[in-house]
Structure formats: C-alpha cells, structure tokens
Amino acid sequence: SLRRSGQVWQTVFAGERAQDAGGPYREVWSAMTEDLLSNYLQLLLPSPNAVDNTGIRSEAYIINPDCVLKKIHVDMLVFLGKLMGIAIRTNNYMDITLAPIVWKIIINDTITFDDVRLIDLYTVTNIENLRSRNGISENDFLEKFEGFYFTIKNLAGREVDLIANGKNIQLVWSNIDEYCDLVEEFRKNE
Secondary structure, rough: OOOOOOOOOOOOOOOOOOOOOOHHHHHHHHHHHHHOOOOOOOOEOOOOHHHOOOOOOOOOEEEOOOHOOOOHHHHHHHHHHHHHHHHOOOOOOOOOOHHHHHHHHHHOOOOOOOHHHHOOOHHHHHHHHHHHHOOOHHHHHHHOOOOOOEEEEEEOOOEEEOOHHHHOEEHHHHHHHHHHHHHHHHHHHH
C-alpha cells in the first residue's frame, strides 16, 4: 500500500544479488528523481535563473507551464504529487529543489512579482526598467524597442500573446505601462 510509513515496495535489480535492506530502494528513488529532472519528461524545467545562472535560487525547478495543456501531463503531475507524499511519509529524499513560487501555487497562496524575481530575474529587471523609463527618451525608446510586440515567451519557451492579437500590437511609448502590467500578471499566473 502507498500509505505505509516504511518501504513501500521491495527492490530487486535484475542480474544483481543485492538484498534490499534499503540501498537498492534508495537507488530507485534517486533514479526516479533523475528522470523527473531530465529533458525526457519535461514536467519540471530549470527556472530561467537556473538557465542563466543568475539571481538567488538559481538551482530551482519550476513546473512546465505547457504541462497543463494535455491530460496525460496533468496525470503525471498528480502522480508526482503522490510520489512526494510517499517520500515524505517514508522519510525518503527526493533531490528536487522546487522554486518557492511552485510551493505557493500548490498551497494556493498569492503570487507576487517578488516571487517571480526568484525564478526570472531577467524579466523582472527588464519590466522594472521599462516602468521607470530609466532615463530613456521617447525617441530612444522607439529606436531601441522597434519590433517588440505584446507577446512573451512563456517559461517553456513558447511565444504567447499577452492580449488577443498581441503579436500585431507594437510596444510603443504610450502603452509601456499596459505592457508591463500584462507581463507581470502573465508571469504571476503562468
């Protein structure tokens, strides 16, 4: 039964004579963790800070936002939750560092832009600079941001419209605040 507090299953590796006094069992947990963090499943992704090796919590993983698009991925995430529950009950270690924002999502807590900073410092810094206009004139802005539209790459790298038809709405001086608000809300709710 998965609700036991001890070893949930016995582990025997084919072709090996190891007695399962805990070593092979723990090795299975390590292998599962490696698979969960691999590119093969893509349920969990390194945060943008991990990819860029920047900010604090740069080792943290996030839930792939595209995983909620297919039922099989949702089922896999539910199973991951069950594995985590088993690990907690049986005092087993899963070497997965989830970003604080993931835990906030799990407990349905309010997400702030500071939470986003812990996973995506680059986006937060850029939005703060855009909001402040950071000493840039309107003409410099138009030159520097020509070709920017109301789109964003989600945390899985897929381009998403921030508003309907966003790929055809250019970022200009007069809509900077609207763009920043939309990016902030998108990242907080992704």
